[in-house]
Amino acid sequence: MNRCRVAATVAGMEPSVIKDMAVRAAHTPDAVSLAWGVPSFATPAPIRAAVSEALDQDPDIGRYSLPDGIVELRAAIAARHHEATGVLVDPDRQVLVTAGNMQAMSTMLKVLLEAGDEVIVTDPGFCSHVQQIELAGGVPRYWRLDEARHWQLDMDALPALVNRRTRAVILVNPSNPTGRIFARDDLLALAALARRHDFLILLDDPYSDFVHDRSTPLFNLSSEPEWGDRVVYMFTFSKAYAMTGWRLGYMVLPEELKREAVKVHDAELICAPRVSQVAGLAALRLGQAHRQECARVIAARRDQICARLDAMHELFAYCRPQGAYYVFPRIVASHHDSREFALRLLAEAGVAVTPGAGFGPAGEHHVRMAFCVSEQDIDRAFDRLDAWRRRHRGM
Numbered sequence: 001m002n003r004c005r006v007a008a009t010v011a012g013m014e015p016s017v018i019k020d021m022a023v024r025a026a027h028t029p030d031a032v033s034l035a036w037g038v039p040s041f042a043t044p045a046p047i048r049a050a051v052s053e054a055l056d057q058d059p060d061i062g063r064y065s066l067p068d069g070i071v072e073l074r075a076a077i078a079a080r081h082h083e084a085t086g087v088l089v090d091p092d093r094q095v096l097v098t099a100g101n102m103q104a105m106s107t108m109l110k111v112l113l114e115a116g117d118e119v120i121v122t123d124p125g126f127c128s129h130v131q132q133i134e135l136a137g138g139v140p141r142y143w144r145l146d147e148a149r150h151w152q153l154d155m156d157a158l159p160a161l162v163n164r165r166t167r168a169v170i171l172v173n174p175s176n177p178t179g180r181i182f183a184r185d186d187l188l189a190l191a192a193l194a195r196r197h198d199f200l201i202l203l204d205d206p207y208s209d210f211v212h213d214r215s216t217p218l219f220n221l222s223s224e225p226e227w228g229d230r231v232v233y234m235f236t237f238s239k240a241y242a243m244t245g246w247r248l249g250y251m252v253l254p255e256e257l258k259r260e261a262v263k264v265h266d267a268e269l270i271c272a273p274r275v276s277q278v279a280g281l282a283a284l285r286l287g288q289a290h291r292q293e294c295a296r297v298i299a300a301r302r303d304q305i306c307a308r309l310d311a312m313h314e315l316f317a318y319c320r321p322q323g324a325y326y327v328f329p330r331i332v333a334s335h336h337d338s339r340e341f342a343l344r345l346l347a348e349a350g351v352a353v354t355p356g357a358g359f360g361p362a363g364e365h366h367v368r369m370a371f372c373v374s375e376q377d378i379d380r381a382f383d384r385l386d387a388w389r390r391r392h393r394g395m
C-alpha cells in the first residue's frame, strides 16, 4: 500500500510538548498532572445559565453568526477594552470575535506572512507559536531571554534579530512559561522599534488577569493609543473565565487589518460557535468580583507551589513567577535533558510536568509546572516528588 503523502512542514513537525505530556499523563493511571494549563475551576454558573436559556429560547442559537461575531458581544468587548485600557475602539471596525487565541494567532500569521518572512518569538516562549509560524510559511526567530536576568526582555539583543523580512514579534505578558511580567519601558521601546522597522506586535493575552504582586503591575501595550497601528491585541476567555473548552476569544486590531483578518477567519471557520459567543457575553457581564476572586486563588497557589519548591532545592532552582500560572524551574538534579527528566518523573513518581526544551532552546534543562490545578493536586504532586527525591538521594 502506498503511504499517504503529507506536506513536509507537517511531517517534520513535532506534536506540542504540552499536549504530548497531557496525553501521556491521561494514559498513566493515577498520575497527577501539572503539565497543561487548564484551570481547576468550572465555568461560572451564570455563564452556563445564560447558555441554557439561549438554547431553550433563542431560535438563532444553532445558526452561524456573522463572521466577525454577534453585535452585542462585539459591543461588550469594546466596552471591556475601554474599561481595561482606556482606549475607545469601534466594535464594527476593530473587533473580531475568534475561536480563542490559538485561532486568532493562526489567522493573523496567515494575514501577515509570505514564504520566508520572519516572526520573532521569545525563547523561552509558548511552543505552539513556532508551529503556527511554520504552518503559515514563516520562519521563527528566537529572542533569547536570560534566566540570570529573571527572563526579562533583552532589549539589547533585539535589534540584531530584526531585518527586512521581520513581520512581527509575538509576546505573551505575563509570560508562559516563565510567569515574568515584562517592563513597561521595554514594551514601549519595542513598539518604537516596530514602527521604525514596520513590523507588528502580536499580543497574545490569556493571563493578564493573573498578576500576583502589587509591586509588579502589568502594562498592556494596547492601552497606548499612540501605538494602536502597531499592536494586535488578542484576549481569550479560556483562562480568566475557565472556558478552555468553549473556544472563544477576540482580537482588537487596526481597521485595515480587521478587513484582511475577516477573510482568513471566514475561510477557516466562518465564525466562532454561537453558543460560545453567548457564553462570552455572559462572562463579560459577570463584573470584576469573579475575576478578582480567581486571581486571588491563583496567587495563593503561586505561594503554595513556591513554598514547596523552596523545600526542594536539591531538585530545582526557580525564579518566582510574577503573573500567569506557571513556574519554570531549572533542573538541578542530575539528568540528561528535560524530556528524559520529565518522562522519568511521570514513570517513577507519577507526576507530569512539561519538558522545558519544548519552549525553545533556552528552556532546555527546565520543566514547566502549571499551578492552576487544585491545591490538593499541587500537594499530591509535591508529596510524590518529595518521596521520589528521597528514594533517589545522591542521584
Ligand SMILES: Cc1ncc(COP(=O)(O)O)c(C=O)c1O
Residues within 6 Å of the ligand: 037, 099, 100, 101, 102, 103, 126, 172, 176, 204, 206, 236, 237, 238, 244, 247, 248, 249
Ligand atoms: C500563550 C498562550 N496562547 C494561547 C493559548 C490558548 O488559548 P486559547 O484557548 O484561547 O486558544 C494558551 C493556552 O495555554 C497560551 O498559554
